[in-house]
Amino acid sequence: MTFSKYLVLLSVAVFAAVGDVLLARGMRDIGQVSLADVHTVVFAITNPWIIVGTLCLMAFFGTYLAALSWADLTYVLPATSISYALMALLGKYVLGEQISLSRWAGIALITLGVGFVATANSKTNHIASDAAPVAPSIPAFTEHHHDGSSRS
Amino acid sequence: MNTCYVWLGITAVVVTSTAGDILLAYAMQRVGDLGEIRKQRGLFTAIRAVLSNGWFMLGVACMAVSFFALLFALSWGDVSLVAPAAASLTFVSNAIAARFFLHEDVDRRRWIAALFVAAGVALLAQ
Numbered sequence: 001m002t003f004s005k006y007l008v009l010l011s012v013a014v015f016a017a018v019g020d021v022l023l024a025r026g027m028r029d030i031g032q033v034s035l036a037d038v039h040t041v042v043f044a045i046t047n048p049w050i051i052v053g054t055l056c057l058m059a060f061f062g063t064y065l066a067a068l069s070w071a072d073l074t075y076v077l078p079a080t081s082i083s084y085a086l087m088a089l090l091g092k093y094v095l096g097e098q099i100s101l102s103r104w105a106g107i108a109l110i111t112l113g114v115g116f117v118a119t120a121n122s123k124t125n126h127i128a129s130d131a132a133p134v135a136p137s138i139p140a141f142t143e144h145h146h147d148g149s150s151r152s
Numbered sequence: 153m154n155t156c157y158v159w160l161g162i163t164a165v166v167v168t169s170t171a172g173d174i175l176l177a178y179a180m181q182r183v184g185d186l187g188e189i190r191k192q193r194g195l196f197t198a199i200r201a202v203l204s205n206g207w208f209m210l211g212v213a214c215m216a217v218s219f220f221a222l223l224f225a226l227s228w229g230d231v232s233l234v235a236p237a238a239a240s241l242t243f244v245s246n247a248i249a250a251r252f253f254l255h256e257d258v259d260r261r262r263w264i265a266a267l268f269v270a271a272g273v274a275l276l277a278q
Contacts (some may be wrong), residue, residue, distance in 0.1 A: 003185075065202060066181035066187060073173060074258050078265035084273055087232060106275030113268030115262050124257035138241045 001122050005070065009079050009118075015060035022053030023073055028095075040081035068124060071122040078117045084110050158234065161225025165238040168218035170245045174253050175211030180256070182207065236277035240270040 025051030030040060044050050067076045083106040091097040099107075179184070183201050190198040202208055225234045247266040248258040258266075 008187075065176065065180055069183055069186040070175045072250065072256045073177035073254060074247050074256050074262045074266065076177075077173070077246055078262065078269050081269045081273075084269075086274060088276060102275050106272040106277075109268045109272030109275060111272075113265040113272060114266065116265040120259075120261050124259065149254070 003032050003068075005122070008067055008075070011063045012060060012067055012080040012085035015056045015063060015084060016083040017090055019056030019060055020087055022056060023050050024091075025095060026050035026053055048151040071129070072124060075117055075120075075122045078113050079122075082114045083109055094098070154222050154228065158225065158229035161221060161228050162234060162238050164221040165218055165225055165234075166216050166241045166245055168221055169238070169242050170223075170249050172214035172218055173242075173246050174249050175207050175214060176242070178253060179205045179207035179211055179252070205231040209255050236274050243270040243273070 003028055026044065026047045027051065030044045064076070064080070067080070071079075087105055088099055088107055092099050179202070183189070183205055186198050186202070189201060222234070222238065223236070227233075243266045247258055247263060251258045
């Protein structure tokens with residue numbers, strides 16, 4: 001893992017959180033939408049918050065794909081889930097939402113989970129039967145072996 | 153009956169979004185390191201390599217189905233149940249599916265991470 005790869009993982013989380021918060025902010029201008037009135041949803045697309053939010057979510061998808069191209073899915077998902085904590089904090093400080101005690105507990109658990117994987121290998125040796133590397137240029141491909149081989 | 157529909161909807165969201173994530177991850181593993189491709193042959197080549205991949209398109213289709221399944225589930229149940237339940241169960245099902253379909257070595261550390269994040273997401277909804 002190089003510094004720039006950690007930067008990509010951070011961008012995945014930041015773009016996801018900022019994108020969702022911008023969409024939420026934009027939908028406040030629109031109000032409640034029922035599935036029946038389609039024209040309200042079309043109108044929503046012209047809202048500047050929604051436009052920037054959608055651009056952020058597109059950037060999220062691009063950086064997410066980039067991360068998946070050099071790291072395991074079971075690494076990328078927990079490592080970028082810090083976005084849930086970011087989203088809750090942005091909700092509090094930007095949108096003025098309340099954070100209850102159990103939400104703080106949720107944020108703490110997610111942060112712990114992120115810490116668990118982010119410091120470990122991003123790319124594990126795949127299980128023996130499927131060991132042929134599909135992408136030979138992956139620099140983080142590591143020779144480190146994990147202990148538990150008894151999982152089925 | 154109603155609760156049954158809600159959990160059916162949640163299950164549909166979890167299954168389709170897991171399938172989407174697995175297919176996208178598989179597609180990107182086959183495409184290879186996007187950073188390297190971009191450095192060597194330019195951003196346009198990297199984008200084309202992704203978009204021309206059939207597994208990627210299948211994954212995006214699953215994500216689209218998952219989005220509509222979420223809309224249906226949200227119309228049957230409360231957002232405070234449906235959204236976090238779907239998100240947090242997806243973390244666990246992704247870990248299982250990555251082990252079996254992507255043959256990723258999901259070690260104890262990653263299991264704990266997936267479970268912590270799943271529990272944390274569930275708590276955020278309170």
